[in-house]
Amino acid sequence: MTEPGAARPSKGPLVYRQSIWTRVTHWVWAICLFFLLLSGLQIFNAHPALYIGQQSGFEFDNAVLRIGAVNTPDGPRGQTTVFGKTFDTTGVLGMSGSAEQPSFVGFPGAVTIPSFRDLATGRVVHFFFGWVFVGALFVWFLASFINGHLRRDILPRGQDITGLPKDVADHARFRFHHTRHYSPLQKLSYFGIFFILFPLIILTGLTMSPGMDAAWPWLLDLFGGRQTARTIHFGVMVLLVLFFIIHIVMVLLAGPLNELRSMITGWYRTSPGTLREEGDKP
Template sequence: MDAVANNQSTPKVDEVDTTLIYRQSRWTRLTHWLWAFSLFFMLLSGLQIFNARPQLYLGKQSGFEFNNTILEIGAENTANGPRGFTAILGHRFDTTGVLGWSGPPGQETPRAFPAWATIPSYYDLGTARVVHFFFAWILTTTLLVWLIAGLVNGHIRRDLAPRLSDMRKLPRDIVDHAKLKFHHTREYNTLQKMAYGGVLFVALPLMIVTGLAMSPSMDSVLPWLNEILGGRQTARTIHFAVMV
């Protein structure tokens, strides 16, 4: 009886959790945070730049003699007073208070994106361009360094490049994610590799290339770039779509 009592009174020792948590290297974490920081400022300053010309076109020219506008954000006077609107491929939507016409009650002004969504909050195209280009160079430089390092140390080939076995697992990964069943392992699953690769090797390079295509100074260096992208206005539209 005493032995049983002693066993019952003996506190259980908590089991030590030996689960390994795999973390990215410090360099990878640093570059990724720099990208996130840069993209934040580029997005908000880019919206300020967009406010200077709140239309997007397809082609080499703006729609003066013909209508090639695919997106327009603006304001118009109506019987009920000024109203904001957003037009997408000719379909107009009332977006008063958010897009086209926004501001504190009684102090609304016509502007594509509201003050809280732009850097700076007041209209200043020059400052917005300085901020945008500054962080664009940070993004481009760190991305280039990361790509070179990833090729040299084998990170891209070993961890990011999808293999044939990954593609066989793709249907199951899609079903698991739809059911919110996430498997945390050392390796990226197929969807993670595709998402990672889509951002790093498609979206970010396309954003950088279209940004260069809009620069008049680049026309003398890379005159063929605009032709490949379908014109400066098309490059601007692609740049905006990828950024947003």
Template structure:
């Protein structure tokens, strides 16, 4: 497939995203949505995070606790992070109306199911977790074969040197729509694909007693099941942060062009971008 002729005053319309990149992108988006909301349902069953091999009343190793407490003013939501306590009524620990308060760490509006149902939450979480892992395998294999990882994901020395200038350009909302990803894009995607994705999968597996029997070394690598659960939660927050920034950047850089790229593969480059044939990602 060759590139289409550019319109007057516009850059060329280039074929930037392969079918493998586009399909796995949208499958991941669906998976991460269900994984996040079902994961919060699972977290609500025991709304606390620990560092170490064990947890319980006799241990003082909690780094995060979300719940509700009785006060002179009535029940209040409360979140404790590294020993510091915050009133989070209406958001965490206690939400809903005064007539029908909801005493869960995260409100039902952001969990699957929206009511207390750990069993269903686990089924949904595990199903989309394995779909997520399979999609990762497909993406890595296809991207290695077609060179997407080499061209667009792994940052080289020149990319690292260009990071300050790219940060300055983004701060001024000046985006260059080129044939390849910019330095910040490469660093971001490299972090997601080679650090965050593997971490969230491996820590998830570490929490499974069945996997512990097969691969007990994971418990040693992550410092125990409770520490793995904490890392799993932190990586989830990092991915949510990446998603928010990703959406902001899509809106700032031109949502129509960005969406067209991830749906059809065709992308409008900046004026002056050289048009060439046969350079399909």
């Protein structure tokens, strides 16, 4: 027992927070999403436009995003149109590279795999890591269901909903509580990733496959056509990239060494007194 007025320990105890299944699948997803993003941009460059509806064509324009290059009195310029609003994106989208050797592609080669125009290779890379991603997700769901990680740390409870405003305010003030269990904001974020964004990006990806459409024609009805599925697929990709950026920022702010140790060894340093507050034994 600690006497009243005695100094509290500067460090909390180490707890085993992440199972081997969570750690392995976490890093497999990180690798897969990297290659999926860059190869996906290579595939997108084959036709850098997105549509809403069952079809696209020259007789009408239902594009919600279009990236390309146009001729101007000052020479060619990169141009991006989003919901009818046009922006000059020279040097980034539509037209990149040097003035002597410009590259007229949607996304520059620096962010595509391969870095040059090669749709066939981009598709091979994309499909390979796509199936690895799906396999890792299946393994994670099965392991998390068996070891209780899914019920304990991912599925939100009533107390997580009520505690969300305070947790959001604490994160906004960079006040992080290092505990054995995920915070309400973490739970709801991971729930959205695993039960909304991941299924959406997989199903919309399958919807763009003619073979899958023949086997599962209900996919086209579910997403309103192949073109709409492609747009949703792209939008989910943008949301996942934003989540990744925020995730990395939070890791750096919360203590990168502790967070990395948790995802490499499974052991996590908690804040002093948190185990007692949670009712766990140190």
